[in-house]
Amino acid sequence: MSAPNKSYDPVQVTTLNAEEVDRARDAALASIAAAADLETLKRVRLDHAGDRSPLALANREIGALPPAARAEAGKRVGSARRAVSDALAARQGELEQARDEQVLVEEAVDVTLPWDRSPRGARHPLTTIQERVADLFVAMGYEVVEGPEVEAEWFNFDALNLGPDHPARSMQDTFWVGSPDAGLVLRTQTSPVQIRTMMRRDPPIYVIAPGRVFRTDELDATHTPVFSQVEGLVVDEGITMAHLRGTLTHFATEMFGADVVTRMRPSYFPFTEPSAEMDLRCWVCHGESVGNPERPCRTCSSEGWIEWGGCGMVNPRVLTACGVDPERYSGFAFGMGLERTLMSRYGAEDMRDMVEGDVRFALPFGMEL
Amino acid sequence: MRVPLSWLREHADLPPDATGHEVATRLVAAGLEVETVDQPGHDIAGPVVVGRVLSFEEEQHANGKTIRWCSVETGEGDPRGIVCGALNFAVGDLVVVALPGATLPGGFAITARKTYGHVSDGMICSARELELGEDHTGILVLDTGHAEVGADAVALLGLRDEVLDIAVTPDRGYCLSIRGVAREAATAYDVAFHDPADVALPESGDGGRQGRIEDPTAADRLVLRSVSRLDPQARTPLWMQRRLTHCGMRPVALAVDVTNYVMLELGQPLHAFDARRFDGDVVVRRAAPGETLETLDHVRRELHPEDIVIADGRGPVGLAGTMGGTATEIDAQSTDLVIEAAHFSPAGVARMSRRHKLASEASRRFERGVDPALPPAASARAVQLLQELGGVTYGGSTEVDLPRPDVTISYPVDRAERTAGMPIGPDTVVAHLQAVGAVLDRPAGGVLTVRPPSWRPDLLQPADLDEEVIRLVGYESIPTALPSAPVGRGFTAEQRARRRIGQALAAAGYVEAPCYPFVGTEVLDLLGIGEGDPRRHALRLANPLSEEEPFLRTSLLPGLLLALRRNDRRGMHDVGLFEVGNVYLPADGSSEVPRPSVGGRPSDDELAALDAALPDQPWHVAVVAAGLREPAGWWGPGRPVSWADAVEAARVVARAAGVELDIGHGAEAPWHPGRCAELRRQGAVVGHAGELHPSAAARLGLPAGTVAMELDLSSLLEHPGDPLQAPRVSTFPVATQDVALVVDAHVPAGEVEAALRAGAGGLLESVHLFDVYRGEQVGEGQASLAYTLRFRAPDRTLTVEEVSAARAEAVAEAGRRTGAVQRG
C-alpha cells in the first residue's frame, strides 16, 4: 500500500466534491446493508473501504487541497469513512451471529434417540428392604448383628426354650445338616443370633439381626424354603410391652406410611412370654371384605388384617439361659418376614419371582427402596 | 379346631345377635387365632322341606339302573312325582325334598326336569347333598316323630351354622375343645359359662375291667368304664353327625362317633375297645424290645422301648394317646365295650408321634397337654351318650390315679403392670386370673399365690401369668413408648463394605440374584469341577427338598450360572448377575456338637466348642455374564462380554472394598485355561475371573463366551490395609514420556508394568498402556507394548535429564525382569 500524498492522479481530484463523497458513502452503506453473507461483505469491504475505494482515494487527495479547504474536506471524508467502517463492523457482527446460529441449527440432533449402551444393573429388593430396616434401627441407636446360617441345633432350639419334645419344634420343618442327630441345622429363624448376642454382650442390648432362614417348604407361589427375616432384640432395665408396641408402631409407620393401622394380639412363641402377633390393617380393602362375599379381597384373603410378624417379651427362661438376670433386666424381641413385607408393600404376587434370579423382577427396583 | 357357633352357644351365653365374625374378633383379641369363619349351609336357598313317601313304583331302565318313581307329600298342594335313584327307603318314610327353585350346597339348582321318562318335580336328598356327611349310598331317611311333613328341613337339621376355624397354638391345648373355646368366649363377653365337664359320674359298679399303670412316667391317670349290649342297629343321630362333620371329622359308627364327639366337646381323647377281643387287664406300659403292633391305619409298626402302649394279656393293642390297634378294634358286631380315658405323658406322646410319623387328633391333644381332671368326666359322658343313643348297659368302672406335681406360682400383684407398661390394678389382676380358672391366695404384701387350673399345664412361671392378665385386659390397651437406646456404633466396617460392593456392582450394570444354597453333584460335573477339587467337599442335608440337590454350596457359581441360563432361556440373552452370599465349608474332622444345659449361661469353653463344631461360612461375591455387555444399536454393533469384564468386575469389588488386587494367570475350573485370571491379595489367592471353559459352558447350556468371577469376600476384607496417608497435591508441571517395549508374547503385561513402576522410582506419577501390537513389524512370537509414563516431583519442575534418567531406569528394569527391549 502506498503512502498517501506521495503521488496522485490529478484526474481523480474531482471526486473530492461534497456530492461525490456523500454518493460514495451512500453507495457503500447500501452495499453493506445488502451484503447477505460474510463472503459478500468481505468484497463490499474491499470495494468501499479498501485502498482503492473512492473514499480512500478521496482521503488521499485531501493533502493536495489548498490549506484553507483541507479542514472541511478532511472532516467530510473522515465522517463518511467512519460511517462506512461502523456500518461494516455492525454488519459483520450481525452476519457472524447469524452464521453461528446457523451452525447450531445444523448441529442439532434428535435427542430422543436411545443411548442405552451401558448395561443397567439393580440390587435385589430383598437386600435393599433389609438395608432400609437396618438404617431405620441404626438411626435409633441399634446395631446390626449377624450369625451363621448353618447353626448348632442348641442355638436354634434349645436356648430358645424349644426343648427336644416341644410341639413347636416339630412345626418348624427343619433342614438337618449331616445326620438328623448330628446337632446341626440350617437355622429356621434368625432368633439364634439373639442368643449369641446375649451370650456375648451385657445389657443394655439394642440390636437387629437380618438374615436368611430355611424351612423345608417346597417353592410355590406363597412358600419358599429360603427366606429372609429381620429380628430385633432389646434387653435393658425397665423394658415393657409399651416399648415393644411403640417401637413396632414406629417401624410400621416408617415402612408403610403414616396412615398404617396396626393391631397387636396375643400369640405364642416359646422364646417370648407374653407373646404377640402384629397385624397390619389391609390397605386394599381396609377390612371391608370381612364377611362380605360380594367384595372379596385377595391381599388379605378377606380377613381384613395382614400378619406382619411375631413379637413379645423375652421369656425369662431364655434370659437365664443366656446368663442375663431376669430379675434385673427385661427385654422384647420381634421378627418379621421380609418376603411378606415385599409382597404386601409392593404387590409382589408370586414368591417364585423373588427367588429365580430373573432380571425382570429386580431391575425396576433399582438401587434402593 | 373347628368350632360350630351353635355348639359354642350351648356352653357360653353369648348375645343372641352376635355373628360368627364378631365372636371371632373377640376370640382373636383374647389370643385365639381364628383363621376363617365358614358358613356351611348358607348357600342352601329356596324350599328344602320334609316330605313323606306315599308310594313308589320301581322301574328297570335300559341302562341297567333301577329307579323309583315316587309320590311324595310335601305339605302343600298335591303330592309330587319325584324320580329317585336310591332304594333304601320304604313307603311312609320321612325324607328331605329339595323342591324346584331350591339351591343345594355348591350352587346345585333344583328344577322340575324330565328324566327316565317322568318329570321329576324336585329331588330327594342324600346326606352328602346336604353336606351332612359323606354318606351317598342312599337318601337320608329321617326318624319319624322328629319331623313334620312340610317343615323347613334346613332349620330342622340345623344345616345352617357358622364354624370358626381356630389355629390352636401349642400353649393352648385346652382350646382343642368346645369346652376350652367356650370358656374363652364366655370370658371375652363376660357372660356365663356352662362347663360340659360337669357330668354326673355313674356308680363305679363292680363289673369293671381292671387297669394298671406300670410306668408312672408314661401316664398318671387311667379310667376304664365298661358297657354292654350296644344295639347294633343304633345309628349316630343326625345332629351328632352334623356336628362331627362341621368339626371336620367323618361320622363312622355310633361308638366311634361318641368317643370323637366327647373328645371335641371336652378335649379328652377316648378309646373304645371291643371287650370281647380284649384279653385280661388294661395295662399302660412301655413297649418291650421286639414288640410290634398293627395300628388302625393298617401299618405294622416296630415298637421302640420308649413307646407308651396299651397292652392286654397278649401284648400291645394300641399306641397310647396316638392310635389304636386293629386287633381290638370295634366293628359293626361289637356290643360290649371298654372305654378308656387316660392322662398320658405329653412328651412321651410327642416323641412317639414323631418317631412313628403318626399325628392324630388324640396325639395333637396329648402333646399340648390334656386336663388331667377330665378322664372320669369324659368317660362318664361317653357312657351317658351310649346309654341314650345306643341303649347300653353300664357295667362299672375302675380308676388308677397317681399323684401329679402341684404347681404354685408366687406372683407379685404389680408384675403384670410392670411388664405391660400400663396401670392395671390388683383387683383386675385377681379377677382375670380367676377368670382363667386359677385359684388364688391373696395375702398381704402384694405377692399372690396362684394355683393354675388343671387344664393349663402351660402356666408355670410369673411371665406366663403376665400374658393371661394382659391379654384379658386387652393388648389393644397397651400404650406406646420408645425405649431410649444408648448411642450406637452404626454398621461395622464389613457391613458397610458389603453394602458398597452390592451398590458398585449394580452401578456397573449387574443385577443381584440371591440364589438357593442347595447344589447337586451334577452341576459340578457339568462345570468340570473334578473329584479332587476342594469345592466337592460339601455338607450334605439329611432331608433335602430334592435328592438331586442334597449339598450346601461351596461356591456361588453353580446357582448364579443356572439363574443366568434361566434368564437366557426366557429370552434375556444379554445379562449380568451377581450375588453376595455365604458358602459352607465343612470343618475338617467332624467334632461332636455339644448340647449344654439351658439352666444358665454355658461356660465359655462350651460356647467355644459349639462354635468350633460349625462349618466355616465365609462370604463370597460372584458375578456371571453372557451375551452383549454393550448392546448393538443405531450407533453400531454391540460389544460381547469378555474375560476382561469379569476381571474388571473383580476390580469393581476391590475398589468398593478399598483394597488392591493383584492379577496373574490362573488355571481353575470352570474357566477357560487360557482366559482365567487369578486374583490375589497380599500374595494370597482370593478368587478367579475370566471366560468359562467352552465345554463347561456348552455342557451347562450357557451361551458361548459366558464369563464369571468369584471372590472370597471374607478373605478380601480380612486384613484391612494400613491407614491411608493423605497425598500432597503437586502443582508443578507433569513430564510425559512414551515408551514402546518389545517382549516375548507370553510375558504378562502385568509383569512389564510392575517392572516399569519399580524401575521408574518415586518420580513416576502413572503408567498407562495405550497400545498392544503383534505383527510383522515386531517379529514372530513378540509383542510391542506402548506405555505413557507421567513423571512429576512434589517440589520442583523436573529437568529433561531427570525425566530421561527415570525413563531409562524403568526400561532397564523391564529389560531385566521380562527381557523387554525398547522398540527403535
Ligand SMILES: [Zn+2]
Ligand atoms: Zn383386604
